[in-house]
Amino acid sequence: xxxxxxxxxxxxxxxxxxxxxxxxxxxxxxxxxxxxxxxxxxxxxxxxxxxxxxxxxxxxxxxxxxxxxxxxxxxxxxxxxxxxxxxxxxxxxxxxxxxxxxxxxxxxxxxxxxxxxxxxxxxxxxxxxxxxxxxxxxxxxxxxxxxxxxxxxxxxxxxxxxxxxxxxxxxxxxxxxxxxxxxxxxxxxxxxxxxxxxxxxxxxxxxxxxxxxxxxxxxxxxxxxxxxxxxxxxxxxxxxxxxxxxxxxxxxxxxxxxxxxxxxxxxxxxxxxxx
Amino acid sequence: xxxxxxxxxxxxxxxxxxxxxxxxxxxxxxxxxxxxxxxxxxxxxxxxxxxxxxxxxxxxxxxxxxxxxxxxxxxxxxxxxxxxxxxxxxxxxxxxxxxxxxxxxxx
Numbered sequence: 001x002x003x004x005x006x007x008x009x010x011x012x013x014x015x016x017x018x019x020x021x022x023x024x025x026x027x028x029x030x031x032x033x034x035x036x037x038x039x040x041x042x043x044x045x046x047x048x049x050x051x052x053x054x055x056x057x058x059x060x061x062x063x064x065x066x067x068x069x070x071x072x073x074x075x076x077x078x079x080x081x082x083x084x085x086x087x088x089x090x091x092x093x094x095x096x097x098x099x100x101x102x103x104x105x106x107x108x109x110x111x112x113x114x115x116x117x118x119x120x121x122x123x124x125x126x127x128x129x130x131x132x133x134x135x136x137x138x139x140x141x142x143x144x145x146x147x148x149x150x151x152x153x154x155x156x157x158x159x160x161x162x163x164x165x166x167x168x169x170x171x172x173x174x175x176x177x178x179x180x181x182x183x184x185x186x187x188x189x190x191x192x193x194x195x196x197x198x199x200x201x202x203x204x205x206x207x208x209x210x211x212x213x214x215x216x217x218x219x220x221x222x223x224x225x226x227x228x229x230x231x232x233x234x235x236x237x238x239x240x241x242x243x244x245x246x247x248x249x250x251x252x253x254x255x256x257x258x259x260x261x262x263x264x265x266x267x268x269x270x271x272x273x274x275x
Numbered sequence: 276x277x278x279x280x281x282x283x284x285x286x287x288x289x290x291x292x293x294x295x296x297x298x299x300x301x302x303x304x305x306x307x308x309x310x311x312x313x314x315x316x317x318x319x320x321x322x323x324x325x326x327x328x329x330x331x332x333x334x335x336x337x338x339x340x341x342x343x344x345x346x347x348x349x350x351x352x353x354x355x356x357x358x359x360x361x362x363x364x365x366x367x368x369x370x371x372x373x374x375x376x377x378x379x380x381x382x
Contacts, residue, residue, distance in 0.1 A: 048366070051344040055337050055373055062333045062377060066326065070291055073322040080314040090311050095303035102299040 074103045279304060282312045291322045334374045341370040 078100055084090035286292065286300050300315070307315070344366055348359050 048344065048362075048369075051340050051366070052369075054340045058333055058336045058340070059373075059377055062329065065329060069322060069325055069329075073291055073318050077315050077318045080318070081311060084308070084311055084314075090308050091306070095299075095306045099296075099299040099303040102296050 078103055278309065278312065282307075282316060285316050285319055289319045289323055290326065291319055330378050334377055337374055337377060338370060341366050 081090065081096065081100060085096075090096070283301055283304060286297055292300065304312075345363055348354065348362055354362075
């Protein structure tokens with residue numbers, strides 16, 4: 001677009017004698033000096049906008065990098081605590097457990113590796129990754145008779161290894177608010193580890209409210225590549241059995257009550273979505 | 276200052292933790308052994324140092340962006356000198372504000 005040069009006109013008020021000036025635009029080529037077009041002059045705001053866009057991207061990168069570093073650092077702290085607890089250099093009491101849970105929220109997988117430990121607390125979660133048999137071997141090797149007995153009371157034995165376990169599966173837990181998650185949480189189990197994606201503040205809150213009254217060990221068996229559908233069905237049945245056991249051992253507890261509480265949390269807007 | 280107080284001070288002054296996490300750590304201070312506290316402090320100090328480096332690196336990038344902008348202005352003869360001065364001054368103010376904001380993001 002060509003810039004137009006104003007043509008000045010004058011008029012005089014007949015009563016006051018005052019002279020007024022008017023600007024009239026003309027695009028007469030003969031009377032217009034050669035001008036630069038607007039397209040020739042990069043407007044300042046556009047230059048600034050490009051710079052600000054780049055700066056904004058730099059800031060976004062910084063935020064992402066910082067968040068990743070925070071997460072890794074917290075996992076590092078959890079690993080230290082975990083190592084010391086396992087090495088009996090640190091006693092896992094309620095305060096440390098709460099700390100570990102607090103640091104774990106938002107760091108999928110961290111809880112599973114760190115929170116569910118030993119017999120120092122009245123409620124435990126054992127996390128197994130069931131991609132191979134490693135998880136079951138780990139339970140067999142790591143936990144003492146007392147723990148294994150407790151597991152045996154509420155669960156049958158794994159059909160392949162004859163080792164005791166209680167399991168949910170990624171499928172069951174991925175229902176999010178379905179029976180699997182409700183059952184596992186009600187058992188004092190902390191969904192975590194490989195299924196850390198499903199860990200969220202609401203789950204932890206549920207564990208804290210219900211788990212402390214539930215001295216039952218829960219284990220999560222993630223459905224891995226080697227896990228058969230038969231096992232999934234078996235686990236589904238186990239959860240039913242386990243709930244029956246909980247109702248027997250915990251007067252006043254019922255799946256319905258827990259289910260109502262859980263649904264109420266949903267209505268209150270508690271986020272159950274994966275972290 | 277005792278090691279306990281030093282530990283709490285380090286925890287409270289870092290940007291690594293949320294307020295809720297800080298409360299949990301302070302609540303657990305007496306349960307944590309000296310070794311555990313030392314490990315946590317080590318992690319915090321590592322994070323603090325990396326954060327400082329990160330902010331410096333990103334602020335350098337921000338400054339480069341504005342320097343590039345000012346250089347571009349110089350190369351546009353159609354813009355009046357006084358307008359360039361204004362743009363330079365404005366961009367400097369922005370640069371300072373953004374640099375500070377960048378630092379504040381992690382502080």
